[in-house]
Amino acid sequence: MSGQLVITQKLRNDGKINDDIYLNITQLITKYKYCVEVYEVITPDGYIIKIFRIPGNGAIVFLMHGIISSADDWISGGVESGLAYLLAQLGYDVWMGNARGNKHSRSNIYMDPSEKKFWDFSFHEIGMIDVPTMIDFVLEKTNKSSLIYIGHSQGTTAFFIMCSLRPEYNKKITLMISLSPIAWLSHMKSPVKTLKLFYGELVFLASSLGVVELPVIYNHFPSGSSFKQIQHFAQLVLSGDFRQFDYKVKNIEKYGSLTPPSYPVEKITAPVAIFYGEGDWLSDVSDAQILKSRLPNLVEFYRVEDDHFSHFDFIYAADTKNLLLANILRLIKKIH
Known part of the structure; x- marks a missing residue:
């Protein structure tokens, strides 16, 4: 089925336990004969973030996961459909980042996760601090000046x-x-069902495929996030704008204005390609078109050729190789 979620079942075809459900990301990568390197970077505000690498001689591809997820997203679909594996097979130097607060980044040199202030962040801090810190580390480590960035959600x-x-x-x-x-x-x-759908869509799809035991992806998803991230996304839904966190009465103190400032995406000069799915319940085509109209260097606005392709299919679809990889490679070859 096109766009079908990949599920690795607890029981193998021979009736024995599938050991993959007990393996973490590095163990899975190693099991399937790939080299893996693990690095830790410290952000300016003290969060310790892990980065995973499947080294290759080709161009650097940096993969960044979605909310309540982790680097595991890129490999838990399996060697035949996990994007990290598919890119590594072609020789790319694959790096997988993590956001503060998920299972790979749940520590800080100044505070403990049990403290409320540890969780006082949204995706604003992830974009302003975490991702730049990781990109700088990767470029310094590889002695390169630029990289290819692939992000989901x-x-x-x-x-x-x-x-x-x-x-x-x-x-x-x-x-x-x-x-x-x-x-x-x-x-x-x-939008009212958004929080349930983050996890519920996976449960529903797994059930519809007849999976009654725990699959491998449930050992890797969800991976944790702050409540403030969820709040911020909810604010975007209600405001109809892509803007910074709304602190209500504290906005004047924080921003010098009654409302939070919008993110000036018109200033993004890096080449951007947008991939969207008609069945995506979170990233609607109409919203993607608003973004499209404001990006000054949009190189492609690509509809995945599957009428039902949904939000998590970008990570877990069985036919990633045909629906996504071919077009990703086409764009990369245009640049290189």
């Missing part, structure tokens, strides 16, 4: 924030590929 949001408010990072991006972009959200399908 919140991974695109963080990019748009970074390159609009820290414009010096535009020159560090050879190409940005936005899978299910999240910026404007006013046309979202069923």
Whole structure:
């Protein structure tokens, strides 16, 4: 089925337990005969963030996950459809980032996760601090001046924030590929059900495929986030704008205005390609078109050739290789 979610079942075909459900990201990558390197970077405000790398001799591809997710997203679909594996097979130097607060980045040199202030962040800080810190580390480690950025969901949001408010990072991006972009959200399908759908869609799809035991992806998703991130997304839905966090009465003190400032995506000069799905309940086509109209260097606005392609299909679809990879490679080859 096109756009079908990949599920690795607890029981293998021979009736034995599938060991993959007990393996973490590095163990899975190693099991399937790929090299893996793990690095830790410390952000200016003290968060310790892990980055995973499947080294290659080709161009650098930096992968950034969505909300309540982690680097695991890019490999938990399996070797036949996980984007990190598919890119590594072709020789690309694949780096997988993480956002503060998820299971790979749940520590800070100044405070403990049990403290409320540890969780006082939104995707604004991820875009302004975490992603730039990781990109700088990757470029310094590889002695390169730029990289290809592929983001999914919140991974695109963080990019748009970074390159609009820290414009010096535009020159560090050879190409940005936005899978299910999240910026404007006013046309979202069923916004009231959004929180349930983040997890519920996976449960529903798994059930509809006859999976009754725990699949591998449930060991890797969800991976944690702050409540403030969810609040911020909800604010975007209600405001109809892509803007900074609304502190209500504290906006004057914080921003010098009654309302939060909008993110100036018009300042993003890095080349951006948008991939969207007609069945995406979170990133609606109408909202993607608003983003499209404001990006000065849009190189492609691509509709995935599947009428039902949804938000999580960008990560877990069984036919990633045909529906996504071929077009991603086509764009990369245009640049390189």
